[in-house]
Amino acid sequence: MSEQKQIFVLSGQSNMAGRGGVRHHRWDGVVPTECRPNPSILRFSARCHWEEAHDPLHRDIDTAKICGVGPGMAFANALLPCLSDEAVLGLVPCAIGGTAIKEWERGSRLYEEMVRRARKAAELGGGGEIKAVLWYQGESDTTSHGAAEAYAANIEKLIRDVRLDLSLPSLPFIQVAIASGDKHYIEKIREAQLGISMPDVLNVDAMGLPLNEDNLHLTTEAQVLLGNMLAEAYAEHYLTTIDGL
Template sequence: MDMIDTPVAERDQFPLTPKHIFILSGQSNMSGRGGVSKHPRIWDGAIPPECQPHPSILRLSATLNWEPAREPLHHDIDTGKVCGVGPGMSFANAVRDHMGGGCLGLVPCAVGGTAIKEWDRGQLLYDNMLKRSKESMKTNGEIKALLWYQGESDTSSLQDAEAYKENMERLIHNVREDLGLPSLPIIQVAIASGFEYMEKVREAQLGMDLPNVTCVDAKGLVLKEDNLHLMTEAEVALGHMLADAFLTNFNAPPSQSSPF
């Protein structure tokens, strides 16, 4: 039996565990709204070739079990909304052959409509991300990077937009400290949409100068009719942009890094 078709009842004892782990966090465009219609709000079920399941790609479920990864990755995490295609699977498929072997694990943590202050240390979203991240390492996998796409919810208020850089820097410091990973790579996405103070938040994202933090710019990717969420093809493209950023900045050849 192909492991992608493993019955749900068997996944509680799913035999594989990931060697290379990526945390997916932020708000709706990381969670994924590709293929979700407005009226009625349902996902069309269409999965692009770049987002198809693969035996070497796993996801950590809401119940903290490793299982085969498939779209929509956040269906049991971002439960207040209808989830569709996000950037996670296209990212994973783009990097899986460059990791030196072993399974790749995705840890969905994104929740739509959330402001960065809701991701501060001690808040429910942060604590849940931390819990899931720590759980993901219990099978001896290594967290390779945190992929972060958030900020649209901070563009309505000048006060929120002006505080974004400080809040994001604190988040990076906190998550590195709490995971005991002081050099954890962070790949953040500069938002492609938002409200009145969008450019101020983008300025903070693009101008962040911290070690092992890089940014990819989503501006120009195709938006849905709501002018907030990425179309399916844009989510796929973003996944490839995130993969390029990781492979270029953080995936040293085996001869230059710790042996696998």
């Protein structure tokens, strides 16, 4: 496997970090077939080492909560057959549960750590090319009118800043429109997410996917579906061949 890694940054809050299979502060340990490990799918650890990926991908990143199945492994397994036989797919987990968009603004600890990890991932272990950011966040911004009103401007600024700081002006940004949150402002956040008209920004809508009993986090089944949706969106727009999707 001499080909450079194709790197995808996974960021946002808890539904990207993954709570599939987590109940009563424990993960049930169930890993669906669609999320199986593969030697060609690697994970960038909290200590900045490449290793074979397996769920929970965010186990040493989102350490304040219990992590389970997220969309990352299903995404990688769905996308891998669309790539060359020698392709190596690298996942860079950065999501932190319970975080609002303002906590990801340039200069914040979370933003700077995300950018640092993305850069390191592209440099270490034989190098690689950052192909896209997968972003699932917004539930924490549904709790106030002010946060919901500011969301559109904040997410667009985040995208511009990430592209500038990674020197990748056309870096694809695949955003998940939220499926849960405070009922008062969830539609305002979704309106902002689905209304972005920036180039190379794709939207995948999580609305309607099954939720855990907390009515906030996606189930394991839903995370598999979301991972497949993310892979299909990326392949459809950025690959010439989408066999298997």
